[in-house]
Amino acid sequence: MIILQYFISHYNKECELTFPEDITIYDTTLRDGEQTPGVCFSFDEKLEIARKLDQFKIHQIEAGFPIVSEKEKESVKAIANEGLDATILGLTRTKTEDIDAALDCDVDGVITFVGTSDIHLDHKMHITRQDAINLCETAVDYAKDHGLFVAFSAEDATRTDIEFLKRIYGKAEECGADRVHIADTTGAITPQGIDYLVKELVKDLKLDLAVHLHNDFGLAVINSIVGVLAGAKAVSTTVNGIGERAGNASLEELIMAIKILYGKDYGFKTKYIKELSDLVSKASGLPIPYNKPVVGNNVFRHESGIHVDAVIEEPLCYEPYLPELVGQKRQLVLGKHSGCRAVRAKLNECELDVTDDELIEIVRQVKKQREEGKYINDKVFKEIVKNTKK
Template identity: 35%
Template structure:
């Protein structure tokens, strides 16, 4: 893998479905998997086989459907979870260990239990899977010296990747960068994955910060779907990497609109109209000053070319509109009016929008011309 390219691991079908009230059927999971595959995602965390035979059957179907991505199962550090995963035919396993004291106490375990489980679990996994990722659950709140010992031992026994999980989203971009600089200093060249949660609204920023500090992989979900405030958003992370960090994650950006809308519909979680990248308002403009500049250059008041993301720049009309944007719009429809008429229409449009407390569509603007 090219050093600068962030490897995207989508966990919508696992961590995304853990969002309260979200349940995907087999056909829905296949539909989401197909869209992720089409968008170019190279690895999917496809589920938790220990949930039972139905989940195993669904994962089995995904694994043997001929998709291009690698399929990874998630499980706890137990033989039972790995045996369940083995039944699915998935070639990859993510084994999760609690590495913070608070997570260990919550399940009546301690650091010694964690350390004593690594060797047998790695040996058990190595006999059954081609690729072993180890999840350091709640790594962001773990004792640094213990985290170092844990990672060192996992690497000694053959871990292919270590997931650094910000399980309750307490990191910020600066502390995330510090953490990954520390990791890369002590474990140079190793494949670390960042798994960010959005409890404080920083999951996307933290994921990008991790990548900029040398993290090579990131697990994300479509629309940030997940428990509590959700996870880092696939669409936001790849867009931020492309536009802000000038790094291509290998994802087809023009496929994101359909992908996000489909997941929103199937999860019954409406996309906020102002949500970055895929919200309906993201490329819509009313301000007269903005519209006049956008007519000349679409990047004047937009971070990216909407066409790159399968979108179009939209100019709408209302209280804040000016004559420049309106005149351009009318001309694009073959309607030419005098400067005096334009001034009059803009004045009446502002008054009408103020009274209606909303923007106006094309037909409503045309009515003002009569």
């Protein structure tokens, strides 16, 4: 167990932004994440990811879209019958045949959706607003009659007339829905916009509101945070932020921002974050960018001599939290910016002893060889030391 004091900006506390005691994180890596172009998880990969999400203590897993195919149904059913602690959800359109497919999978609940913006109603659905309300009513009634947890999602909600949103969410509530979702389908809302929208909606709603936010403008995580602060009680995420186009709100970024910056711990086992990230990266075939927050390879790597000197003495000088908290490890990298202290640390790690004069020459050679394009791994470093001591 890691015991440490987090050194975060005291200005955060001055804002007096308080997270609710309980929120629900429902992860859609296995559904929306798999809708990333070119991604198709195998049966075994889906099951393994679900198990790891459950080990992480995720609250709800959106396991898939059962109506898509027989293999999709098989994998969703297997996850539902795996005995996981997480609530297992399936996605459905507002059609009884979709809900029947989900019921066949033994899921605990469904997220049933319909487009609500005028552009979706006119150009995708080819229906009226009243038709959409009727579809919502039929689907929610049917799913509740079959004993399911039901979340109703308004697709493209952030480009939907707010009075119509209130009407259709009100109908979902009237029919017994457990939760309603704002889907920012094109990532088109700003933090100020989501703050306004959530506050307006929760005035009239007695059931929980969730946010499902896309990352087209890089705002999915901050919009999720603002949405919760405004009154949303559930948030959708994906591991590594994968998903359609620019993806969804990143699970690891959201959880760590809430835990470290806002000081709210919802009991997630963050030590499994890196394992979960690597698992999804391998299964999806999507590499993790080196500079990806929380899970990127460079997040806890240090090369600059000034930085390394400070990190050796007190890691929190240049790290907002210790790497072990998310299953990462600190790495001191040798290169053109390295100084004597970093090289001495590497020598100690390799159990090599040199004189002060030799140390200065080794530092010079490290800088020279790196500038010539050679990566200074352990083998190269030991060769430099060997040649210096001749």
